[in-house]
Amino acid sequence: MAIRISVATWCFPKTILTEQIVQYVKAVDPITSYHFDSLLKHTPLNRYGSGEDVADAVLFLLGDKAKNITGMSLVCDGGMSAVSSTWYDRHSYKKEQEWHGIG
Numbered sequence: 371m372a373i374r375i376s377v378a379t380w381c382f383p384k385t386i387l388t389e390q391i392v393q394y395v396k397a398v399d400p401i402t403s404y405h406f407d408s409l410l411k412h413t414p415l416n417r418y419g420s421g422e423d424v425a426d427a428v429l430f431l432l433g434d435k436a437k438n439i440t441g442m443s444l445v446c447d448g449g450m451s452a453v454s455s456t457w458y459d460r461h462s463y464k465k466e467q468e469w470h471g472i473g
Contacts, residue, residue: 378431430444
């Protein structure tokens with residue numbers, strides 16, 4: 371029997387703690403608040419992940435359908451990691467410049 375080692379990860383899950391963080395940031399920092407809202411808006415699945423999403427990924431990795439998968443990280447983030455850095459570079463940087471009177 372072979373040993374398989376893989377991991378299921380998430381980026382920014384919707385939990386009570388992350389909701390509190392987002393609410394706090396929205397109250398004190400409009401620039402970071404803009405980034406939170408914009409990132410979700412431009413995430414391909416347009417929603418935050420949940421614990422159940424990661425649990426489903428783990429069950430998949432444990433099952434027979436993943437019998438040839440090892441050494442991989444299965445990212446459960448609704449596509450956020452696929453587009454976030456590209457989107458941030460093009461849009462958020464320009465918006466920060468406008469806020470600071472640079473752009």
